Amino acid sequence: MSRGAAPDRRLVLRTAAGLGALGALAATPGAAQAAAGSRADGSRPAGRRAAASYANPLIRNRADPHIHRHTDGQYYYTATVPEYDRIVLRRSPTLAGLAGAGETVIWRRHGSGDMGAHIWAPEIHHIDGAWYIYFAAGRTDDVWRIRMWVLENRNADPFSGTWTERGRITTAWDTFSLDATTFVHRGTRYLAWAQHEPGMDNNTAVFLSEMADPWTLTGPQARLTTPEYAWETAGYKVNEGPAVIRRNGRVFLAYSASATDSNYCLGLLTADDTADPLAPASWSKAPRPVFTSSDATGQYGPGHNSFTVAEDGRTDVLVYHARQYKEISGDPLNDPNRHTRLQELGWKPDGTPDFGIPVADSR
Numbered sequence: 001m002s003r004g005a006a007p008d009r010r011l012v013l014r015t016a017a018g019l020g021a022l023g024a025l026a027a028t029p030g031a032a033q034a035a036a037g038s039r040a041d042g043s044r045p046a047g048r049r050a051a052a053s054y055a056n057p058l059i060r061n062r063a064d065p066h067i068h069r070h071t072d073g074q075y076y077y078t079a080t081v082p083e084y085d086r087i088v089l090r091r092s093p094t095l096a097g098l099a100g101a102g103e104t105v106i107w108r109r110h111g112s113g114d115m116g117a118h119i120w121a122p123e124i125h126h127i128d129g130a131w132y133i134y135f136a137a138g139r140t141d142d143v144w145r146i147r148m149w150v151l152e153n154r155n156a157d158p159f160s161g162t163w164t165e166r167g168r169i170t171t172a173w174d175t176f177s178l179d180a181t182t183f184v185h186r187g188t189r190y191l192a193w194a195q196h197e198p199g200m201d202n203n204t205a206v207f208l209s210e211m212a213d214p215w216t217l218t219g220p221q222a223r224l225t226t227p228e229y230a231w232e233t234a235g236y237k238v239n240e241g242p243a244v245i246r247r248n249g250r251v252f253l254a255y256s257a258s259a260t261d262s263n264y265c266l267g268l269l270t271a272d273d274t275a276d277p278l279a280p281a282s283w284s285k286a287p288r289p290v291f292t293s294s295d296a297t298g299q300y301g302p303g304h305n306s307f308t309v310a311e312d313g314r315t316d317v318l319v320y321h322a323r324q325y326k327e328i329s330g331d332p333l334n335d336p337n338r339h340t341r342l343q344e345l346g347w348k349p350d351g352t353p354d355f356g357i358p359v360a361d362s363r
Contacts, residue, residue, distance in 0.1 A: 075091060
């Protein structure tokens with residue numbers, strides 16, 4: 001495929017899994033639960049700290065959730081809306097309070113051209129005194145021409161001021177790309193995202209690059225993971241939705257795999273904190289999914305996660321979406337019932353994250 005050519009339409013349609021590809025258990029539920037260190041009912045084995053309790057689902061009909069806890073003590077929340085036409089924002093001093101917080105539309109899709117369709121997976125970040133929202137969007141005349149875009153607001157309050165369109169994030173190829181997230185590691189800011197690489201037999205892989213500023217990449221792009229296991233290729237060959245957390249001398253990058261139905265699940269990459277994150281050899285890949293659908297708790301297609309911290313400033317919290325049923329009529333991307341959910345992220349004795357299984361509904 002030549003530079004500038006879009007992936008095969010069939011390939012791209014599958015990758016629309018960018019909103020949360022089907023997360024399926026290629027491994028058996030029992031094996032996945034054993035790997036996660038949790039019982040079938042979602043409880044932790046004896047000797048581990050009891051999980052914090054959240055009323056789930058936190059927010060209905062909001063997929064690809066992202067929560068940023070700011071220095072002002074507020075939690076800022078954004079997510080994909082099922083109409084795929086706008087970017088919304090909520091805030092609350094507590095995680096639970098996000099459920100009832102007012103929702104503000106801070107940006108709407110264009111009426112024509114770029115950024116006019118499939119407004120997907122927004123994330124909100126605060127960088128060098130300004131607010132940024134990263135999101136994916138297609139064109140009104142080609143809705144599957146998905147690319148990554150950036151909004152900026154220099155007001156201290158992201159609900160005030162003006163959201164300025166900073167433009168598209170330019171990568172090595174003009175191909176299907178989405179799910180941008182940014183983080184700082186050892187003083188350097190990076191962008192991680194999902195993209196179709198020309199010549200690769202997949203829908204999307206996960207890439208990493210240094211950033212010159214909040215909307216510009218610099219230096220080489222490193223491919224960190226591409227779909228290879230059965231649980232990453234159920235329905236579609238997808239690795240997407242990267243989310244980073246640093247703990248215990250290591251960097252962990254969770255990502256979503258497969259298509260947007262009950263096959264959707266989370267995989268995990270791990271690198272030593274002192275290793276070069278742009279060197280693919282620095283990362284080890286878990287051979288099994290770390291978070292999958294659960295018949296025991298009635299949650300399906302958990303994925304496209306982010307990480308935040310509880311009000312105590314110490315307890316890590318997993319933010320993700322899932323559906324409450326397995327069977328879907330028609331295209332999963334047209335099913336609006338991916339709900340935002342929260343649960344405590346545990347840690348195993350070896351210092352690696354213990355995702356457990358998606359907890360049962362509590363409301």
